[in-house]
Amino acid sequence: MARAESEATRLLAETxxxxxxxxxxxxxxxxxxxxxxxxxxxxxSGMLYRDGQHVVIGVNSxxxxxxxxxxxxxxxxxxxxxxxxxxxLDHVRVNFRDANSSTASDLEEIQANAFxxxxxxxxxHVIDATKRLLEDRTITEAAVIESLAxxxxxxxxxxxxxxxxxxxxxxx
Amino acid sequence: xxxxxxxxxIGMSRGSIANIEVGRQRIPLHLLTVIARELDxxxxxxLPVGDPSSADVVPADRLRRLLPEDQTALQKVVRxxxxxxxxxxxxx
Numbered sequence: 001m002a003r004a005e006s007e008a009t010r011l012l013a014e015t016x017x018x019x020x021x022x023x024x025x026x027x028x029x030x031x032x033x034x035x036x037x038x039x040x041x042x043x044x045s046g047m048l049y050r051d052g053q054h055v056v057i058g059v060n061s062x063x064x065x066x067x068x069x070x071x072x073x074x075x076x077x078x079x080x081x082x083x084x085x086x087x088x089l090d091h092v093r094v095n096f097r098d099a100n101s102s103t104a105s106d107l108e109e110i111q112a113n114a115f116x117x118x119x120x121x122x123x124x125h126v127i128d129a130t131k132r133l134l135e136d137r138t139i140t141e142a143a144v145i146e147s148l149a150x151x152x153x154x155x156x157x158x159x160x161x162x163x164x165x166x167x168x169x170x171x172x
Numbered sequence: 173x174x175x176x177x178x179x180x181x182i183g184m185s186r187g188s189i190a191n192i193e194v195g196r197q198r199i200p201l202h203l204l205t206v207i208a209r210e211l212d213x214x215x216x217x218x219l220p221v222g223d224p225s226s227a228d229v230v231p232a233d234r235l236r237r238l239l240p241e242d243q244t245a246l247q248k249v250v251r252x253x254x255x256x257x258x259x260x261x262x263x264x
Binding site: 034036038039040041043044047049051054056058060086087089 | 234238241242244245246248249250252253254256257
């Protein structure tokens with residue numbers, strides 16, 4: 001997991017991002033990846049395909065913008081972390097895989113999700129933003145999640161998982 | 173008939189004929205009928221087989237291992253990607 005996060009951090013530094021929301025398309029183009037939006041079967045969230053000289057990320061245009069951003073980040077994770085696989089097809093899941101999943105492909109999904117989380121919701125930025133929001137002592141947990149989700153342009157669910165994983169949820 | 177022979181009869185260079193043969197060079201439609209007449213074959217017999225918009229987008233052995241909806245998704249994405257690049261650089 002550590003490698004997934006450090007690779008995301010390195011990529012953010014390389015592309016000189018300017019804080020949230022992270023421009024995930026700019027990062028893709030920095031890596032010379034072509035992002036294609038297509039209306040796909042609703043079971044498919046996205047894919048990474050190495051087409052000869054070209055690397056293509058396909059995203060399901062039927063999904064929301066925030067979800068598409070996460071998918072692109074997730075596929076970039078596969079690209080950076082899992083070299084040599086010509087094709088990765090990702091499907092919609094009700095829940096993110098838990099850390100007890102054991103097959104190689106489960107592990108790769110967990111790594112790609114960890115990478116995407118760090119890319120779109122960099123640890124330091126999330127911690128800072130959460131602290132700022134919590135200065136308002138009357139703010140509700142739902143309002144914190146919603147506000148952070150908006151700031152980082154990710155789904156509420158993705159932000160909630162991020163806060164849990166960063167150990168910030170109980171403070172919220 | 174040799175490439176040089178055909179080239180001479182239709183007024184092109186041998187290099188052009190070689191390029192057309194392997195798909196490196198595109199030709200105007202009327203030239204297809206001229207070449208077919210010289211070779212005494214039907215123009216259609218000189219065309220690649222199959223629907224170029226769907227064939228060879230993704231290698232068949234790779235597709236076969238996927239679910240039908242995944243095959244469709246992959247073909248759609250690869251085709252759109254190639255359209256956006258403005259090139260058809262597949263094997264076909």
